[in-house]
Amino acid sequence: MSDHIDPAKLDRLAEVAVRTGVNLQPGQDLVITAPLAAIDLVRRIAVHAYKAGGGIVTPFFSDDAITLARYEHAPDESFNRAPEWLYEGMAAAFKSGAARMAITGDDPMLLAEQDPAKVARLSKATSIAAKPAMNPIVGFEVNWNVVAYPGAAWASRVFPDLPVEEAQGKLMDAIYDASRLGGDDPVANWEAHSKNLRERVDWLNAQNFAALHYTGPGTDLHLGLAEGHIWKGGASLALNGVVCQPNIPTEEVFTCPHAYKVEGTVSATKPLAHQGKVIEDIQVRFEAGKIVEAKASKGEDILNQLLNTDDGASRIGEVALVPHSSPISQSGVLFYNTLFDENASCHIALGQCYADTIEGGSELSPEQLKQKGGNQSIIHVDWMMGSDAVDIDGITKMGERVPVMRGGEWA
Amino acid sequence: MSDHIDPAKLDRLAEVAVRTGVNLQPGQDLVITAPLAAIDLVRRIAVHAYKAGGGIVTPFFSDDAITLARYEHAPDESFNRAPEWLYEGMAAAFKSGAARMAITGDDPMLLAEQDPAKVARLSKATSIAAKPAMNPIVGFEVNWNVVAYPGAAWASRVFPDLPVEEAQGKLMDAIYDASRLGGDDPVANWEAHSKNLRERVDWLNAQNFAALHYTGPGTDLHLGLAEGHIWKGGASLALNGVVCQPNIPTEEVFTCPHAYKVEGTVSATKPLAHQGKVIEDIQVRFEAGKIVEAKASKGEDILNQLLNTDDGASRIGEVALVPHSSPISQSGVLFYNTLFDENASCHIALGQCYADTIEGGSELSPEQLKQKGGNQSIIHVDWMMGSDAVDIDGITKMGERVPVMRGGEWA
Ligand SMILES: [Zn+2]
Ligand SMILES: [Zn+2]
Ligand SMILES: [Zn+2]
Ligand SMILES: [Zn+2]
Structure with a gap:
């Protein structure tokens, strides 16, 4: 471990991840996926998981x-395959009641030098093979949580001018602040924060807008919302009855857009890091929900490859609102990591929708979900398009406009 | 990694483990289990596995x-359970053709301070849960291999007077020598070594003894052999058609004793390290194959707990012959690790037999195996009883005596 990572901060992250994040129940097993570099965090998570009465921790x-x-x-054929048996094993764990924790913090540029076609093939094979293990998570059948460890490569990417150990220490501090871990009682802080998000969610659900209209530099977007869409944010009630905080940190409220009712242009406000490459200055045009034109000043080929992954990859499955004044946005740190960067800015996601952001969505067939506007894809890639120059109106079913955000803040 | 571990030796171990040990086939997947401390060896194994054309390496x-x-x-209930889904996942991997490699080298005293009852309960729960993953290995449905990494705690146990890094370097050297990795062409050396073992095996199979008779200090043992027993040693032909070297190192030839035809007394010649404890000066008496009396100068409670694990734990499932002049024996190093120590001495194993050491054994039902003398248990614990003071005779079906070993050497 880097000497510069404050062990008290790391331990608090582990404790909050277990108690507030995944909210592990007595006797409940826990499946953790993590980069090996995050071993110090995983060890602390195991301690807190067992202290919380957890059953078996399997990393x-x-x-x-x-x-x-x-x-x-x-050999070349290796890149068409993924270990299906492994994901089916995890699926069996969730079926038997295990909770899930994922540690992020890998080197975002790990695959930068590799053949992009191989990267795309293996990513696709893995996404398909992982479906049995991902579906219970996306569908909230069990409680789950994602947190971050300040891995060396990631830290050097975020703070390129610092020696690596110092960068890790500084990234730990940034994770700590962004994750609202400070103060005497971070568990209580999280309850208050979650209540604030819940109030926004309740207001948006009461408005029950038909669409949102975004205007800003390079952006004029009419974004229809799915039939029976539900705004969510903060804590989630999983189908096993456990309330969890899936993401630490989280600042967003989000719902399901209508995959066939998005029209107009939108410009990204931050670079998009994808499979080891950075895509810059993305501009796209939607027609009937589909991206029909896509440009980028850098990485346009990667962007097009991404959009061509499958049918749903050029439509959107999530729309999220984040005030420009969010602590992560105000920190000014570009994390090159969706868990953080998506909480710095309003965003949309290419690809798969969250079934539980449509009323009764978890019980709908893929065909029924589609009829309500829910998008389906093997990808889900978040894409920042908020700034202090973006205004958002809600459009009611009667066609009236209600201010939602002005200059990047709640109106 | 310890600076004192010679990277060239470690790399040769990885290469021989892949090419000679598991003999990974083009396109074949590889499942590796390893202590995290062995990461440097696992990384090298992954490189050699992919260079050999392997499919997917999953550690x-x-x-x-x-x-x-x-x-x-x-919580206490945790010690009654193991992650069944994980072992069923591995079983699915082997069913789909994956090979298996296990890295040993953990801290042999890791659990020394823990409650022995908890250790025994968890060990039993794990053995039961792991059956779906162990059966295809024990039954040689796929090619597999075990090798060792000189982990810090293990190295300090073997060389307690050295600083830990030096101990690791010295243990690497000892592993290298014991594993016959030196010279210009270790793969060819292994072929020659395997041929020598094969000649012993062929002679013993031609003799087709009814029993072995051991005499030595504290030992007077009549050990019946199973009906249709087959001596094995060196390379194994797995049912998938691949020849592998399951153990690196290996010096033993072994077969299946008759679980109901062992009579007399036997004294262990080395301490037995089991679940973090050392059992010393073991002396047991057999009647009709069952241990009816067991003494030890240290750890007698652990020994009795072990013998009471299940019905088959107090009978034997393996008998193995190793000359006292084997390189591991001559090195004088006590490794506190079965993979090595069993190759320094003639031994027997409490518990499960290898079905493939009985003719057609892999196709027999548990009841049929038992009738031929094959023992069944959730444990398999090797137990050293050879020395330069032990003589062994073979007893033919006609009751004649044929010298097998004299003073610990092939007669
Ligand atoms: Zn989002
Ligand atoms: Zn998203
Ligand atoms: Zn043996
Ligand atoms: Zn054995």
Whole structure:
């Protein structure tokens, strides 16, 4: 571990992740996926999980060097396949009641030097194979949570001018602040924060807008909302009856857009880091929900590859509102990590919708979800388009306009 | 990694483990279980596996700190359970053709301070849950291999007077020598070594003894052999058609004793390390194959707990012959690790037999195996009883005596 990572901060992250994040129940098993570099966080999570009365903690580690060994030496056919048995095993764990925790913090540029076609093929094969393990998570069948560890490569990317150990220490501090871990009682702080998000959610659900209209530099977007859409934010009630905080940090309220009722143009306000590449100055045009034109000043080929992954990859499955004054936005840190950056800015996500952001969505067939406007894809990629120059109106079913955000803040 | 571990030796171990040990086939997946401390070896194995044309390498890491967190903080019920879904996942991998590699080298004293009852309960729960994953290995449905990494705690146990990093370097050297990795062409050396073992095996199978008779200090043992027993040693032909070297190192030839035809007394010649405890000066008496008396100068309670694990735990499932002049024996190093110590001495194993050491055994029902003398248990614990003072005779079906070993050497 980096000497510069404050162990008290790391331990508090672990404790809040267990108690508030995944909210592990007595006797409940816990499946953790983590980069090997995050071992110090995983060990602390295991301690807090067992202290909370958890059953069995089972970690799965990925390792950057082993991943690179595959890219450098494996036969070409290897990139069409993923270990299905592993994901089916995890699915069996969730079926038997296990909760899930994912640690992020890998090197965002790990695959930058690798053949993009291989990266895309393996990513697609993995997404397909992982479906049995992802569906119970996306569908909130069990309580789950994602937190971040300040891995060396990631920290150096965020703070390129610092020696790596110092960068890790500084990134730990940034994670700590962004995750609202300070103060005497972070669990109580999280309850208050979650209540604030809940009030926004309740107001938006009461308005029950038909659409949102975004205006700003390079953006004039009419974004229809799915039939029976539900705004969510903060805590989630999983189908197993456990309330969890899926993301730490989280600042967003979000719902399901209508995949066939999005029209106009939108400009990204931050670079998009995807599979080891950075895509800059994205501009797209929607027609009937589909992106029909896509430009970028850098990485346009990666963007087009992403949009062509499958049918749903060029439509959107999530729309999220985040005030420009959010602590993460105000920190000015570009994290190159969706868990953080999506909480710095209003955003939309290409690809898969969250079924539970449509009323009764978890019980709907794919065809029924589609009829309500819910998008389906093997990808879900968040994409920042908020700033202090963006205004948003809600459009009621009667066609009236209600100010939602002005200059990036709640109106 | 310890600076004192010679990277060239570690890399050769990885290469021989992949090419000679598991003999990974083009396109074949590989499941690895390893202590996290062995990451440097696992990374090198991944490189050699992919270079050999392997499909997907999937490592599972155990971590001493996380294991201890469970003992220190988990609720009592946790020790009755193991993650069945994980072992069923591995079983699915083997069914789909994956090979298996296990890395040993954990801290042999890790659980020394823990409640022995908890240790025994968790070990039993894990053995039962792991059956779906262990059966295809024990039954050689796929090619597999075990090798060792010189972990810090293990190295300090073997060389307690050295600073830990130096101990690791020295243990790496000892592993290298014991594993016959030196010279220009270790793969060819292994072929020659395997041929020698094969010649012993062929002679013993041609003799087709009814029993072995051991005499030595504190030992006078009549050990019946199973009906249709087959001596094995060196390379194994797995049912998937791949020849592998299951153990690196290996010096033993072994077969299946008759679980109901063992009579007399036997004294262990080395301490037995079991679940973090050392059992010393074991002396047992067999009647009709069952241990009816067991003494030890230290750890007698652990020994009795072990013998009471289940019905088959007080009978034997393996008998193995190793000359006292084997390189591991001559090194004088006590490794506190079965993979090595069993290759320094003639031994027997309490518990489960290897079905493939009985003719057609892999196709027999448990009842049929039992009728031939094959023992069944959830444990398999090797137990050293050879020395330069032990003589062994073979007893033919006609009751004639044929010298097998004299003063610990092939007669
Ligand atoms: Zn979002
Ligand atoms: Zn999203
Ligand atoms: Zn043996
Ligand atoms: Zn054995």
